[in-house]
Structure formats: C-alpha cells, structure tokens
C-alpha cells in the first residue's frame with residue numbers, strides 16, 4: 001500500500017530518533033536533541049548507524 005498524499009511521514013529518514021539515557025523516553029525530532037524533553041537527561045541519537 002502506498003500513500004502518496006500523506007501530510008506527514010512519520011518515518012522520514014531526515015528525522016532524528018532519540019532515546020533518553022536517564023528515563024528511557026523515546027522521541028523523534030527534526031532538530032538535533034541533546035536533552036530529554038521529559039526529564040532533562042542526556043539523549044542519544046538512535047538513527048546514527050553504528051558498524
């Protein structure tokens with residue numbers, strides 16, 4: 001199934017995917033996050049491939 005006119009693509013590769021190292025909260029952002037919006041702890045970018 002393909003939706004060409006979807007107003008929002010939740011899986012855009014340009015969107016960063018972050019996980020909080022303190023509370024484990026996960027969130028996406030088009031901006032570079034450095035702190036958790038929930039607890040203010042450090043976050044890591046899960047979208048960065050690690051080989």
Ligand SMILES: [Zn+2]
Nearest residue numbers: 020023036039
């Ligand atoms: Zn947090």
